[in-house]
Amino acid sequence: MPAGPSNQQLTDQIHGLERRLALLVERHAPQLLTVMGIGPDTAVTLLITMGDYPERLHSEASFAALCGVSPVERSSGTRQYRRLNRGGDRQANAALHRVVQTCLRVDPRTRDSYERRMTEGKTRREIVRCLKRYAAREVFHLVRPTQSCPPS
Known part of the structure; x- marks a missing residue:
């Protein structure tokens, strides 16, 4: 039986x-x-x-919906809140989640924002939803080419 690639070969390929x-x-x-x-990943x-x-993608809201990080209005009868969109591209949603988790660990501004929202009474899930939306907004504006004026 032929031997497969070694661990080192696989690591080199990766x-x-x-x-x-x-x-x-x-x-x-x-x-x-x-x-x-x-x-890069x-x-x-x-x-x-x-x-x-x-x-x-005409707006940052359309990109957020595409990534599944747009807010969806919900109501439990006595409380009205926004939950995370369950649709969209799950891989993009996971990528934005990794961005938010990294920022929560190493970025003081993100941690300050997190603490401020906690004191406002928001749950961790609600805060992460907001931060994902901010991350999607930033990515949209970085990647989408700016609209140029049409020639007259």
Whole structure:
């Protein structure tokens, strides 16, 4: 029975693919790599979600809905609140979740925002939903080309 690739060969292949992904992101959207919490794998996931034509996304709200981080109004009868959208691209949602979790660990501004919202009485789930929405907004504005004025 032929032996399969060794662990070292597989590790080398993984590192090679990671380098190729990083080069692709640097070529097509290097501005994403400047955002805290976004590495090459997360950037690639978000770029795939945007697709070949980011112009088709007319607003940051449409991108948030596409990523499944747009708020959905809910009511329990006595309490009205917003919950996270369960639709959208689950891979993009997971990528934004990783960004938020990283920022919560290392970014003082995000931690301060988290603490402020906790004192306002929001739950961790509600706070993470808000932070995902902010992350989606930032990614949208970094990736989507600015509208140029049509020639007259």
